[in-house]
Amino acid sequence: MMEDFSTSLAPHGQHDPASASRVADLLLEIGSTLLVSGAHCGRISRNLERVAERWGYHMELFITFTGLMVSIKNIARPEEQVARFRRCPLHGVHFGILTEISLLTWKIAEETLTIDEAEKRFAVIKQTSPYPRWAILLGVGFACAYLCILGGGDWANGGMAFMAAVSGMIVRQEFLKQRFNPMIAFILAAFTTGLIAGLDMIYQIGASPEKTLATSVLYLIPGVQLINCVIDLIEGHIPTAIARGVFAGFTLLCIAVGLALGILLLGIQHF
């Protein structure tokens, strides 16, 4: 009885497990992880609102491409409020994490989890590993090969596209592992792919060698950023939409530069 009495009297809920500062930290953790895993702004704010509502907070959220700011206020005790900002690490699309966080926030909204459990589960989700390297390489290779055949190439063109895409992806992974600038990695990967796919053009392998070059760099396109840009524009999240558009546009430019370097090295007259 005594304990109950003292906790209810404690100012600013110091003994309250879901204090404003703790909820704000959890919100920022979840929000920044969603942002770098490839969620659009509507999804981030929906997910976070579920969490904030569960512990009785009103939330205001501002998302930029490189960080996010959250300010929460306890609805029952309005003097209890916190505003925090967090910078985001490098973006890397991971839909597995996106899915698990969505499930977690629904579970939190159903009020079955305490904040301790929520934090623990989130820590586990954050460690979700991506697919093994060979699986990604195979996925990239087959995706580009079949895209080439879908686009009108024959099996020889598809084979060339497979080799070009896989070697480009290996180059990209290696340079990212050495912590090179991601844009440099894009240029070098596109350059490698362009050189290998360009051989198809020079030796006229297969029915339509042009398709090999056109489809074998498609594994590099920032599809998620491009589509998120359109979604954010439609939903009115202008700052992130501009940033995503610029990022995606610049990535496309880097791919084009890498490919163009490869083509110019092989000789433009062949293309």
Next chain:
Amino acid sequence: MSYFLMILRDASMAFMVAVGFAVLLNTPRRVLWVAGVLGGLGHTLRFVLVHHQIGLIPATLVAATGIGLLGIVFSHRVHTPPVVFTMPACITMFPGLYAYRAMLGCIRITDLEMLKKEPVIVSMTVHYFVITASLLFALGIGICSGALLFRKRSPKSIFRQIF
């Protein structure tokens, strides 16, 4: 090759493409097949529409919208946000060839001699660039059509509203 066989070939190839991109984007293993099915259906729908003399851009818009709407239905079945499989499904229709031709046109424009010989390069490059941009926008609109059409806050509530 008969029409039916061509459709079947198109669908199976698009299935593989969508699964490949889903692996690249780290879609969870248990919903990889959904990405493949949506990619296959979407690309086949576009193939059929283009075959029946409908323009590439409207056909892409219709196919991407189909993927977006089906994605909402599937997302409820497998308890996964729709974007996880609609995104790789839409990448099967990415305008790679037009983007490549636009880029090649830009390289050619830098050569003044070639440009004087064939001034048509400029208009062709602009043409390919505009097609690329339109197709990209069509894909973007199509993928979020569910949210636009139903004006509900989450895919879960959209599903509840219809069924």
